[in-house]
Amino acid sequence: MTWSWDVFFNVIPLIFKGLWITLGLTIACYAFAMVFGFFWVFMSRIPWKPVNWLFRWLAEFIRSTPPLVQLFFIYYAWPSIPVIGVALNPFAAAILGLGLHFSTYTSEVYRSGIESVEKGQWEAATALNLSTKQKWLHIILPQAIPPTIPMLGNYLIIMFKEVPLASTIGVVAMLHIANDYGAQYYKFVEPLTVVALFFLLLSYPSALLIRKLEKKYNRRFDKRTATL
């Protein structure tokens, strides 16, 4: 088998079509993860230990087991569970599976942001007699969110690169198209190279952007430099 530039150029438009699906799926999964991340934070702040403990370990369980197996569970196993079982199409299963997996990461980001706000800020807010809602809205969140933006951006890029897992349950995006093409013409390397290039083309500039953001926010929020 030799490298064929003809095949390479022929599959570019084919795989480009899949790029939109990959991007759409990335955004859908990411939105799910962003929103659901708050759920874990909320659960960990309930002032009742057993609930706390349960959800902390549930999140740990989801975070430290393979997303691929979780996808298979949602797609193949969930429908056959009595009462709560629901059959999902591949696209929905991927959003739920990958979104849930990454929500356990975004929740950690949120938590680190909240923890990065100094204790004195809470105390000052209390001293000024702000309500709980006012404290969060005016004091804590405006300081907690900006430093997490680069981290959240990083997870968006990581998510983008995990989305091809969805091809294993039949979502027809870039990787799936490449493998189908390979199976049909027994030319795998060229389409896979095109897929890899598309990933690189999108994720590398995004990563550069994130690094710029990181530098900017580190300068604004770096508290370590003050304590020598």
Added chain:
Amino acid sequence: MVAPIVQYKNVRKAFGDVEVLRGINLDITPGEKVALIGPSGSGKTTIIRLLMTLEEPSSGVIEVNGENLWQMKKGNKTFPADEKHLRAIRGDIGMVFQHFNLFPHMTILENCMLAPTIVKKKEKATVRATALEMLDKVGLADKVDLYPSQLSGGQKQRVAMARALMMKPKVMLFDEVTSALDPELVGEVLEVIRDLAKSGEMAMILVTHEMDFALDIADRVLFLNEGVIEEEGHPEEILVNPKSERLQEFLSRFTSSR
């Protein structure tokens, strides 16, 4: 006249567009104690950092024992000094830093033992005995197995001195060694330096803001301003009867702020 151990010949240093040293000429004789004073940004610290090879001069020559520190000769040609050349000369020089720079992952005994064992390749047992002796001298005999993070600032700085002394330098550089300390800890550190100064044969260059201390131990005081040595002489002349207006102003600002 004894040959100088350190010589600066028209040394200049610029960081980008900013020229911090603008032609320094300075001889230091073996065993001499020299205090460098001056406003911040005047280039005092840069002078000793050049000698410790932490920065490279932009032009001029620094000699240690008559040997050119930053250039080396091969045949008739001169080359910029390589690491080997620097290491050969650096052995005579030691430094104590403003922020101690102790190695946080080692006990204070290990901090003192590391360089003699791996740089001078001395036998561990001998080094250990010397290190214990040295730490005893700076008053830390009971702390040898602690880590730097468990010590106060004054104690850390005394360890840093013991560590530098272990290498038996002929010239010791002190870079504002009390500036990072709480006021009540300054005394214990100055005490150790005073003992060192009295005992003798090692030349010392001290960048300091402690005027009384400079008056007490220095053989010579240099006043640096805007990258040049503006005035120099015996501590009495400089600190008690300053000539230049800028030195007068500097000293008055200094005493009033204390």
Added chain:
Amino acid sequence: MGSIADISLVLLSGLKITLIVLILSIIFSTLIALIAGLSRVSNNWLVSGFTGFYVEIFRGTSLIVQLFWFSYALPGLFNIHLGSDVWVAVLAISLNYGAYMSEIVRGAIQSVPAGQTEASIALNFTGFQRMRYIILPQAIRMMLPEYGNYIIQILKATSLVSLIGLTDLLYYGNIYRSTHLSEAPTVYILILAVYFLLALPLILLTRKMEKVAKKGVVHG
């Protein structure tokens, strides 16, 4: 309950491959990370530039794509036969995570305060001695927690190897599921449980290392 025992027995036959791929990948990715991390802080721009190129390529494309690419391109395009697909999997995982982990090596080395380098120069260490005795011991302490996290990521990544035909945990699970459809929930829950059991010591160790790391970087 009989089926749980049956399924466990089936899964057990796949555990071996999972563990082999995991252990080999940890070893090789660690080696690659150390070499690449040190190369990136090298003064030689050719060395640091080339390493940077490698790191960006492997971080910029997806592991699952790399895995497929290697499994087809190595024998097909380059006529390289590694003997077993285990090595293809280990190669892809190690190159991918080696690239990611080299960044923590680089970051940790660069975050050792400049004063440590200056003190090492003042004590007349060689460049090698400085790295060996002063910088690396502190850098390693700082990178341990993140290293632990990446080992868990590698563990999760080993689940991909069934996609190129290796007979790991998930492979046997999928086979069993295809003949016992109604038992799919038990199969995947058990697989997840096995992965979690493998991850658990790593999770606990990582938490412990976080504490060690906090102690190690106190400014001396």
